Amino acid sequence: MNIHKKDIIIIGCGCIGLSAGVILLKTGDYNVKIWAKDLPPNTTSNKAAALWYPFLSEPLDKVGRWSQETMDYFKKEIIPLGVEKTGTLTKKVYELYRTPRAQLPEWSPFVPSFRRMKKEEMLDGYIDGFTVEDGFVMDTDQYMDWLVESFKALGGSIDQREVVDIREPFIYADIVINCSGLGARELIGDRLVYPSRGQIIVVDNTRDISLMDEEDEYQLGYVIPRVHNSVLGGTNQQHNYNLEPSKKDTEEILDRVAKISPQFERKNLKILGEKVGLRPSRYSIRLENEFMQDGRKLLVHNYGHGGSGFTVSWGCALDTLKLVRKGADKLKTSNKSDVPWYSLLNKRRSSSSCSFVND
Numbered sequence: 367m368n369i370h371k372k373d374i375i376i377i378g379c380g381c382i383g384l385s386a387g388v389i390l391l392k393t394g395d396y397n398v399k400i401w402a403k404d405l406p407p408n409t410t411s412n413k414a415a416a417l418w419y420p421f422l423s424e425p426l427d428k429v430g431r432w433s434q435e436t437m438d439y440f441k442k443e444i445i446p447l448g449v450e451k452t453g454t455l456t457k458k459v460y461e462l463y464r465t466p467r468a469q470l471p472e473w474s475p476f477v478p479s480f481r482r483m484k485k486e487e488m489l490d491g492y493i494d495g496f497t498v499e500d501g502f503v504m505d506t507d508q509y510m511d512w513l514v515e516s517f518k519a520l521g522g523s524i525d526q527r528e529v530v531d532i533r534e535p536f537i538y539a540d541i542v543i544n545c546s547g548l549g550a551r552e553l554i555g556d557r558l559v560y561p562s563r564g565q566i567i568v569v570d571n572t573r574d575i576s577l578m579d580e581e582d583e584y585q586l587g588y589v590i591p592r593v594h595n596s597v598l599g600g601t602n603q604q605h606n607y608n609l610e611p612s613k614k615d616t617e618e619i620l621d622r623v624a625k626i627s628p629q630f631e632r633k634n635l636k637i638l639g640e641k642v643g644l645r646p647s648r649y650s651i652r653l654e655n656e657f658m659q660d661g662r663k664l665l666v667h668n669y670g671h672g673g674s675g676f677t678v679s680w681g682c683a684l685d686t687l688k689l690v691r692k693g694a695d696k697l698k699t700s701n702k703s704d705v706p707w708y709s710l711l712n713k714r715r716s717s718s719s720c721s722f723v724n725d
């Protein structure tokens with residue numbers, strides 16, 4: 367531990383906590399430790415599809431900027447490292463509608479390659495849609511392992527431990543980053559965070575374009591081609607905590623993706639497995655500073671990313687760094703000595719100059 371660097375503890379080892387940790391460590395200004403109850407592959411992040419596309423997260427203007435910054439970060443720092451290392455590929459995505467969509471998504475002005483689909487691109491049965499040429503998809507387990515490796519290579523360390531009382535990490539660090547996802551519900555009592563249950567099916571075929579039938583934001587139909595397989599989805603069941611795959615959901619997902627194109631009919635698919643994750647949904651992503659213990663401690667909140675954690679992860683990590691810098695400057699230095707008051711008595715006897723402050 368380098369004593370000239372500020373110590374930071376991040377609660378959470380999902381894509382949000384790990385991205386924040388990498389950005390903080392890259393500055394060279396901080397010693398960063400992650401404390402997390404569950405580590406990859408046992409996080410929600412590992413259960414994600416995942417592709418770059420804002421979904422089930424607010425506020426849409428900030429989600430737009432964070433998504434664009436994340437796409438830039440992937441293009442500059444991750445895609446060039448190669449798919450074998452990071453499990454990430456650039457993939458075009460089509461968002462398909464069976465009814466006309468007059469409104470463009472509020473986040474679209476932030477994404478240069480976003481446009482409405484052309485007639486000649488449309489799939490049978492659909493009449494409208496949007497596309498992003500340079501989105502990315504990732505094999506989430508491989509990408510999460512790369513994130514852990516990158517965090518550790520930069521000097522970060524990871525302790526598997528549950529935080530029951532938010533004051534505990536402040537014994538060891540003046541700055542704590544709360545990347546606890548759905549866990550914020552218990553950890554800090556934020557009842558505005560709730561689970562939106564997502565189930566996916568992993569199949570062996572890979573395709574060249576991500577296809578998402580977005581007609582119904584609860585009964586989802588999507589096919590996301592990844593490096594070694596494709597993911598079919600999905601569900602969006604609010605306040606559902608069931609982590610077991612449901613046969614009924616599997617059947618309904620298969621029916622929905624078969625409607626996207628006959629090439630995804632059951633007879634053409636080889637199912638490799640199913641995954642369930644609980645999206646950390648909230649009316650708005652919480653990314654803000656909270657001063658604790660009379661302004662001597664800083665808690666930076668970065669949780670509630672719903673269906674867009676990967677899509678906004680690096681944009682939120684960069685804003686986390688800005689919040690740490692802004693908050694650290696305002697921290698009151700503790701007038702409470704770390705040394706217990708009674709140990710000053712000895713000093714008092716040896717030198718009359720010592721003045722000692724009652725705590």
Ligand SMILES: Cc1cc2nc3c(=O)[nH]c(=O)nc-3n(C[C@H](O)[C@H](O)[C@H](O)COP(=O)(O)OP(=O)(O)OC[C@H]3O[C@@H](n4cnc5c(N)ncnc54)[C@H](O)[C@@H]3O)c2cc1C
Pocket residue numbers: 377378379380381382383401402403404405409410411412413414415416417418419527528529530545546547548549550553563564565566600642643644645646669670671672673674675676677678
């Ligand atoms: C089926 C599905 C598909 C998805 N597809 C996509 C997609 O295509 N694109 C996209 O951008 N997003 C997608 N998402 C959403 C994305 O997975 C989430 O937004 C993201 O994983 C949230 O990351 P996180 O790090 O906040 O949470 P998590 O991955 O849940 O990590 C939270 C961490 O905090 C720890 N923790 C919590 N409480 C405590 C505590 N008290 N003490 C210690 N540690 C604690 C946990 O153990 C864990 O390590 C999908 C989600 C699902 C379920």
Ligand SMILES: N=C(N)NCCCC(=O)C(=O)O
Pocket residue numbers: 415416417419420421422564578580586588599600601645672673674
């Ligand atoms: N725009 C979308 N439909 N995204 C769906 C892709 C998977 C996902 O984000 C989720 O299931 O949370």
